[in-house]
Amino acid sequence: MMRRRTLLPWLLALLCAVSSAEVVDRTIALVNGHLVTWSDLDEQMRFEALENGRPLQQLGAPERQSAFEHLEQDRILRDQMQGTPAATASEVEARIGDVRAIWHQEKDETKWAATLDRYGLSAVELRELAANQVEIWRFMEFRVRPLVRVSGEEVEQYYTNTLAPQVVARGQTPEPLESVTEKIRQLLVEQKTTREMEKWLEDLKAQSRVQILWDGVR
Numbered sequence: 001m002m003r004r005r006t007l008l009p010w011l012l013a014l015l016c017a018v019s020s021a022e023v024v025d026r027t028i029a030l031v032n033g034h035l036v037t038w039s040d041l042d043e044q045m046r047f048e049a050l051e052n053g054r055p056l057q058q059l060g061a062p063e064r065q066s067a068f069e070h071l072e073q074d075r076i077l078r079d080q081m082q083g084t085p086a087a088t089a090s091e092v093e094a095r096i097g098d099v100r101a102i103w104h105q106e107k108d109e110t111k112w113a114a115t116l117d118r119y120g121l122s123a124v125e126l127r128e129l130a131a132n133q134v135e136i137w138r139f140m141e142f143r144v145r146p147l148v149r150v151s152g153e154e155v156e157q158y159y160t161n162t163l164a165p166q167v168v169a170r171g172q173t174p175e176p177l178e179s180v181t182e183k184i185r186q187l188l189v190e191q192k193t194t195r196e197m198e199k200w201l202e203d204l205k206a207q208s209r210v211q212i213l214w215d216g217v218r
Contacts, residue, residue, distance in 0.1 A: 028214040029068070031075035036068070041217070043121075044071050047129045050119045051099045061216075068217035073201060076208050077136055080143075087134040095130040144196045150188045158184050 029036040044067040049056055054063075097106065105112040116126060156177065163184065164174040212218055 026214075028212075028217060029072070030209070030211040030213070031072050032079055032208050032210075034075040034078070036071050036075065038214075040071055041068055043125065043129070044068075046119050046121055047126070050115070050121065050126075051102065053102045056119065065217055072205075072210060074132065074136060076201075076204050077139060080204070081135070081139050084135060084139050087131040087138070091134045091138075092127055092131045095134050096126060099126075099130070140197050140200075141193075144200060145189075145193050148189055148192045148196060150185050150192065154188055155181055155184045158188060 025037050025039045027035050027037050028041060041064065045059055045063055046056065048054075048063065048067055048070070049059055100106050100112055103112070103115055105115060113123075116123065121129075159174075159177050159180065163180065167174040
């Protein structure tokens with residue numbers, strides 16, 4: 001992954017200067033032997049701020065810790081992903097399109113270029129970050145979703161205990177169960193998939209070797 005040319009102000013204070021015009025990157029953690037550097041963390045924070053529409057000035061310790069957790073997760077998952085196909089150009093463009101939509105800059109190239117510049121990301125760096133994200137998501141879906149099952153009883157329970165009461169509370173009449181069965185099933189599959197992914201990731205983390213070299217990420 002390409003290294004960023006511009007670092008966040010809080011990060012500059014932590015880097016060690018080897019001369020008045022030169023700064024050294026530092027390793028902040030080892031995850032299963034894979035390096036995580038300050039510039040990796042800085043880039044991840046900027047990307048996550050961009051995709052969430054967050055001003056850089058609002059970034060603090062919670063965002064730093066969240067970005068590190070994602071980097072840690074990526075390093076762990078990459079060990080499981082050998083042989084996984086790379087993200088296609090169309091997948092990457094679709095993901096970037098989602099991010100641009102948050103900024104309402106789907107077609108305005110000038111404004112989009114200015115936004116990337118403000119977040120210190122080049123178009124090439126953004127594509128690399130988006131491709132990595134697509135590949136991670138796709139692998140997790142491939143690994144977990146086939147194991148998820150939703151029974152008819154679970155659908156009925158959700159309809160009776162959750163959906164119907166919510167509709168009635170709004171003063172409306174619930175649709176028949178048969179009309180909303182597939183929507184409920186899809187919702188429950190998504191919820192179960194998320195829970196299974198979290199559980200699987202926790203298991204992987206428990207089996208991993210993570211050495212923190214800077215306590216600012218914990």
